[in-house]
Amino acid sequence: ETGVTQSPTHLIKTRGQQVTLRCSSQSGHNTVSWYQQALGQGPQFIFQYYREEENGRGNFPPRFSGLQFPNYSSELNVNALELDDSALYLCASSLLGRGTNTGELFFGEGSRLTVL
């Protein structure tokens, strides 16, 4: 069974640039969620993708966008980067459907983004 993998693990960008983060979900999972974890904080929900469509969104501006592909992998795109976007970005996969455990997510190691 392949776990959740994310790339890149670390990256540095400057303010105003754009970034794309990638995630491969755990095999057998059909849903991908993205979370932002700022320093000293808990993860905050950005959005979730199910069957290639956005299936819920947290309190993040439209410059945060995403994609889910037919193989259930996903991308998180952030445009016009701001200093406050510096954080650990976590991808989590899960299986939505009958009999699945509500709320149990499987997380990747995260992509640490630094915006200068």
Place this chain on the structure above:
Amino acid sequence: DQQVKQNSPSLSVQEGRISILNCDYTNSMFDYFLWYKKYPAEGPTFLISISSIKDKNEDGRFTVFLNKSAKHLSLHIVPSQPGDSAVYFCAASKGGANNLFFGTGTRLTVIP
């Protein structure tokens, strides 16, 4: 607006003793609660959960207690082991959705 709160940023416990990690929430619509454990340079891993229809759930050394009237839950680890040293996050969800609201975490150190 922090809907899930962990007011103790850190906790130190001797090996073999009980660790008690606390969590409070404000949203009465939350109906499912989870604990995640996070080691450095790794993503959070699911530890244990509890539905709002229960007040206790046990899994080996880990027990979660839920007090709905107080909007409080706690995680008990007994006996504590050095390998339990990690950051523990409390999380909650509502209405069958699986977007989670996390607390800020408690760093547990188990001293050998």
